[in-house]
Amino acid sequence: MLExxxxxxxxxxxxxxxxxxxxxxxxxxxxxxxxxEAPKEEDDDDHEQTLNExxxxxxxxxxxxxxxxxxxxxMLDYHSMSMEALVEELDQLITDKKIQAIKAHVDAIKxxxxxxxxxxxxxxKEEFLEGGxxxxxxxxxxxxxxxxxxxxxxxxxxxxxxxKNLEHRLQDNxxxxxxxxxxxxSLINVEENINETYKHFKDLQDKWRNAGPVPRxxxxxVWRTYHHHVEIFYDFLDLxxxxxxxxxxxxxxxxxxxxxxxxxxTAEKDxxxxxxxxxxxxKIWKEEIGPVDREHREDVWNRFSAxxxxxxxxxxxxxxxxxxxxxDNLKVKQEIISKIDAIADKPVRxxxxxxxxxxxxxxxxxxxxxxxxxPYKVNEEVWSRFKNAVRRFNRNxxxxxxxxxxxxxxxxxxxxxxxxxxxxxxxxxxxxxxxxIMKKIQSDWKKIGHVPRKHSDRVWADFKAACNHYFDRLHAxxxxxxxxxxxxxxxxxxxxxxxxxxxxxxxxxxxLEQVKTFIENWKAIGRVPFNKKNIETKFNKILDALFRKMNxxxxxxxxxxxxNKLQSLADADNEKLIRNERIFIRKKIDEVKNEIRQLENNLxxxxxxxxxxxxxxxxxxxxxxxxxxxxxxxxxxxxKAI
Numbered sequence: 001m002l003e004x005x006x007x008x009x010x011x012x013x014x015x016x017x018x019x020x021x022x023x024x025x026x027x028x029x030x031x032x033x034x035x036x037e038a039p040k041e042e043d044d045d046d047h048e049q050t051l052n053e054x055x056x057x058x059x060x061x062x063x064x065x066x067x068x069x070x071x072x073x074x075m076l077d078y079h080s081m082s083m084e085a086l087v088e089e090l091d092q093l094i095t096d097k098k099i100q101a102i103k104a105h106v107d108a109i110k111x112x113x114x115x116x117x118x119x120x121x122x123x124x125k126e127e128f129l130e131g132g133x134x135x136x137x138x139x140x141x142x143x144x145x146x147x148x149x150x151x152x153x154x155x156x157x158x159x160x161x162x163x164k165n166l167e168h169r170l171q172d173n174x175x176x177x178x179x180x181x182x183x184x185x186s187l188i189n190v191e192e193n194i195n196e197t198y199k200h201f202k203d204l205q206d207k208w209r210n211a212g213p214v215p216r217x218x219x220x221x222v223w224r225t226y227h228h229h230v231e232i233f234y235d236f237l238d239l240x241x242x243x244x245x246x247x248x249x250x251x252x253x254x255x256x257x258x259x260x261x262x263x264x265x266t267a268e269k270d271x272x273x274x275x276x277x278x279x280x281x282x283k284i285w286k287e288e289i290g291p292v293d294r295e296h297r298e299d300v301w302n303r304f305s306a307x308x309x310x311x312x313x314x315x316x317x318x319x320x321x322x323x324x325x326x327x328d329n330l331k332v333k334q335e336i337i338s339k340i341d342a343i344a345d346k347p348v349r350x351x352x353x354x355x356x357x358x359x360x361x362x363x364x365x366x367x368x369x370x371x372x373x374x375p376y377k378v379n380e381e382v383w384s385r386f387k388n389a390v391r392r393f394n395r396n397x398x399x400x401x402x403x404x405x406x407x408x409x410x411x412x413x414x415x416x417x418x419x420x421x422x423x424x425x426x427x428x429x430x431x432x433x434x435x436x437i438m439k440k441i442q443s444d445w446k447k448i449g450h451v452p453r454k455h456s457d458r459v460w461a462d463f464k465a466a467c468n469h470y471f472d473r474l475h476a477x478x479x480x481x482x483x484x485x486x487x488x489x490x491x492x493x494x495x496x497x498x499x500x501x502x503x504x505x506x507x508x509x510x511x512l513e514q515v516k517t518f519i520e521n522w523k524a525i526g527r528v529p530f531n532k533k534n535i536e537t538k539f540n541k542i543l544d545a546l547f548r549k550m551n552x553x554x555x556x557x558x559x560x561x562x563x564n565k566l567q568s569l570a571d572a573d574n575e576k577l578i579r580n581e582r583i584f585i586r587k588k589i590d591e592v593k594n595e596i597r598q599l600e601n602n603l604x605x606x607x608x609x610x611x612x613x614x615x616x617x618x619x620x621x622x623x624x625x626x627x628x629x630x631x632x633x634x635x636x637x638x639x640k641a642i
């Protein structure tokens with residue numbers, strides 16, 4: 001206790017009182033040493049509490065060899081850190097700092113890590129149960145949890161080893177100090193030169209300063225006992241005032257230095273740093289500096305106490321400001337929770353919107369942890385509200401994705417069916433039949449929605465491989481056919497030049513056979529590229545010219561030419577082309593029939609005199625259309641035969 005300072009023991013200049021005090025004090029045991037009387041100025045309860053706090057902290061520091069490091073390690077905002085960051089910080093503390101200096105930091109890290117992991121654990125358990133799992137079978141861990149457990153176990157092991165060894169050292173140091181006290185007691189009334197006794201006293205003081213820490217529970221008692229017997233020795237030393245006055249003067253100078261340092265601390269902006277340094281000054285005042293004379297005793301203590309009060313008041317203001325900051329943080333966190341609740345209440349029906357909301361929630365979670373501490377009395381309530389809001393959002397999200405997974409599994413079944421179909425057709429040689437089916441398969445694939453992510457790459461790879469296999473074969477065949485078609489085109493160009501110079505003999509049957517030979521040879525050359533089909537039109541024009549020169553029946557000539565076209569269609573082996581040709585002919589038949597019907601209707605409104613030029617023209621046109629109709633019908637009959 002600070003009020004037990006050695007300089008607060010009143011010295012009496014009266015010789016009789018000194019003798020009486022000396023006789024009484026010499027017979028007392030160390031553990032029964034009376035507590036020094038505190039100055040009246042310390043009656044204030046608040047100040048008394050501050051002094052007790054400082055004393056208790058110094059008692060703890062006296063036991064803990066790492067107390068300097070402990071005060072120097074900054075307490076970070078562990079609440080704002082992720083689990084990964086907390087583990088990194090824990091590892092670094094264990095590696096870089098003394099094990100006895102990091103307890104408060106480790107406890108804070110463990111508390112925050114446990115909160116965050118518990119939240120994650122509850123979320124995963126909820127997902128497990130919603131997926132049909134049995135609660136008794138639930139187990140969940142993560143690499144970061146395993147890393148934390150390993151680091152924390154290492155900390156506890158090292159800390160236990162340290163304190164196990166420390167206990168022996170503390171007891172040894174305590175025994176040394178008790179022996180020093182006993183030796184100090186023996187200095188009174190020894191039969192030796194006072195100077196030798198004083199030198200002996202100084203040696204004991206040096207031993208005391210270097211004796212090392214003692215158990216916290218013994219700290220105050222052993223110091224009180226020591227100071228008590230130091231005071232007795234100074235009373236005894238009153239017989240040689242010169243030596244005592246030198247000590248008093250030295251102690252006064254040292255305490256004045258402490259006072260100046262304490263007064264300078266009142267201007268320190270970092271109030272926590274100032275208070276820690278004040279604790280050190282009190283420790284020095286108590287443990288390292290002896291008493292001063294009665295004249296200055298009360299004055300120096302009052303000055304030192306006044307600086308302590310000033311720093312304490314600033315510290316109280318600091319904590320009041322901290323409370324205000326915590327209240328502001330509380331408002332921020334409450335607003336964040338309200339935003340999370342609002343998002344959780346908003347209905348969402350598609351994946352993209354859910355992904356957007358998930359990012360918003362992650363951002364709000366980060367803001368929540370960065371918002372800082374809240375008043376301790378509401379901390380648990382706020383944390384609970386935050387967890388419930390996030391959990392409610394996660395429940396909604398999980399419900400959506402659970403239904404989405406069902407849909408994705410149905411999509412997977414559909415795509416697997418398409419994969420099986422594509423693989424069954426990939427080696428087909430029936431190009432005209434298979435190619436439209438393969439194209440439809442690709443079109444159907446695009447219409448099917450997403451499949452579960454774990455199957456997506458594999459099913460797509462299988463489908464793509466089957467399609468590529470087929471179309472690579474198709475393209476290779478087309479390239480080969482294209483080369484042959486180009487060669488056929490060049491041959492037909494040359495052959496057409498030979499036909500152009502052909503002269504009719506005048507013998508129609510003979511000439512007709514020659515023309516038919518031209519057609520057969522032309523067909524035998526083969527197909528030409530689609531973009532060069534106009535060569536067929538040119539060939540037909542040459543045939544038309546030859547048929548006109550031979551005065552061939554128009555229908556017969558048309559059917560001979562059409563036979564060439566039908567052969568091309570048959571060679572192409574393309575059902576679509578044949579079907580289109582059939583549709584085209586039927587359409588032409590319908591058009592010709594309509595024309596004939598219209599012309600015959602027109603005759604009803606015209607004078608039926610056969611000599612009428614108009615009637616003659618109409619009848620001529622009707623006959624032309626009927627001839628055309630006969631040709632188209634003959635063509636339809638031929639194409640049906642294909």
